[in-house]
Amino acid sequence: MIPVNTPLLNGNEKKYLNECIDTGWISSEGPFIKRFEEEMASYVGRKFGVAVSNGSAALDIAVRALGIKEGDEVIMPTFTIISPAQSVVYAGGKPILVDADAQTWCMDVNQIEAKITPKTRAIIVVHIYGFPTDMDLVIALANKYKLHIIEDAAEMHGQTYKGRQCGSFGHISIFSFYPNKHITTGEGGMIMTDDETLAEKCKYYRNLCFKPERRFVHEELGWNYRMTNLQAAVGVAQLEKIDTHILRKREIGALYNLYLQNVSGIELMPVNTSFAENIYWVYAVVSKNKTAIQLMKLLGEKGIGTRPFFYPMHLQPVFQKKGWFISEHYPVAERIAEYGFYLPSGLGITDEEIMEVSDALKSIL
Numbered sequence: 266m267i268p269v270n271t272p273l274l275n276g277n278e279k280k281y282l283n284e285c286i287d288t289g290w291i292s293s294e295g296p297f298i299k300r301f302e303e304e305m306a307s308y309v310g311r312k313f314g315v316a317v318s319n320g321s322a323a324l325d326i327a328v329r330a331l332g333i334k335e336g337d338e339v340i341m342p343t344f345t346i347i348s349p350a351q352s353v354v355y356a357g358g359k360p361i362l363v364d365a366d367a368q369t370w371c372m373d374v375n376q377i378e379a380k381i382t383p384k385t386r387a388i389i390v391v392h393i394y395g396f397p398t399d400m401d402l403v404i405a406l407a408n409k410y411k412l413h414i415i416e417d418a419a420e421m422h423g424q425t426y427k428g429r430q431c432g433s434f435g436h437i438s439i440f441s442f443y444p445n446k447h448i449t450t451g452e453g454g455m456i457m458t459d460d461e462t463l464a465e466k467c468k469y470y471r472n473l474c475f476k477p478e479r480r481f482v483h484e485e486l487g488w489n490y491r492m493t494n495l496q497a498a499v500g501v502a503q504l505e506k507i508d509t510h511i512l513r514k515r516e517i518g519a520l521y522n523l524y525l526q527n528v529s530g531i532e533l534m535p536v537n538t539s540f541a542e543n544i545y546w547v548y549a550v551v552s553k554n555k556t557a558i559q560l561m562k563l564l565g566e567k568g569i570g571t572r573p574f575f576y577p578m579h580l581q582p583v584f585q586k587k588g589w590f591i592s593e594h595y596p597v598a599e600r601i602a603e604y605g606f607y608l609p610s611g612l613g614i615t616d617e618e619i620m621e622v623s624d625a626l627k628s629i630l
Contacts, residue, residue: 295494
């Protein structure tokens with residue numbers, strides 16, 4: 266079996282983990298936490314980083330720190346993982362959806378302004394699969410209507426928009442360090458901002474709203490969303506190799522493009538847009554005929570692991586039970602969710618495995 270993702274842990278991970286074990290600093294109190302926060306923030310070009318237990322936790326805290334509350338509306342893409350919408354709903358707000366862009370599969374920013382109402386408080390942008398969202402119009406609209414930007418850069422470690430690091434645009438930005446990311450800590454996430462007050466709020470909410478003067482007397486409810494020193498140690502080692510990881514991701518994309526360039530029946534992502542070069546967080550394809558479920562089943566029978574695309578928010582049963590989005594249709598998101606999937610493309614995949622996967626897909630098509 267060729268799994269859909271194989272992480273690469275060939276740097277200083279063992280060395281730094283041994284240091285944690287030898288010193289006894291294995292909880293969220295250890296020195297690698299601060300080091301990872303500072304080095305990741307420096308890499309992205311932010312003033313403050315707040316390490317947390319995962320990317321979804323980072324979104325929960327970001328939404329809370331910005332004061333999203335009951336009755337507020339937050340504009341976001343329908344084509345994304347459920348985490349951003351979930352965080353808004355948990356806060357009492359309602360997601361307001363826009364379709365995906367046909368080229369990048371990120372949100373179609375030209376649809377945002379029509380969705381802004383007096384209840385709108387923020388825009389969540391989610392950079393998807395290989396490309397960033399087109400940020401210029403998002404920033405202009407946020408400034409015009411005095412809205413917050415929450416930038417979900419979970420998949421975009423090292424990607425840039427017009428030469429500027431993804432994760433550096435939002436009032437609050439978040440990253441995930443799940444094993445399929447360019448930097449992994451197993452599980453884990455990080456919030457980033459240039460606002461010191463927001464950063465302190467995020468630290469407060471991630472740590473059960475403890476207060477230094479009376480630790481176990483609580484004025485607000487927060488979460489235990491702390492990252493461990495063990496995880497941060499792995500993150501520091503991973504960050505040291507980020508440039509190598511990005512280079513390898515683009516090599517993986519180039520090899521798949523070479524093997525699949527003339528194959529009929531599938532649509533490949535572009536290599537470039539006017540504002541970014543594909544970073545190939547995953548290698549994604551969209552079938553022109555068979556559904557993703559059909560092709561994934563056939564590839565599975567050949568020992569090839571795959572993963573379907575995100576399922577649009579407006580089609581999610583949990584939201585339809587609330588009576589939300591019933592009459593809404595987003596044709597780009599609906600098409601790519603039905604026909605899109607991604608192939609094995611983790612950092613640990615070999616060139617030989619890429620050829621084997623490509624041959625298997627071509628033989629099926």
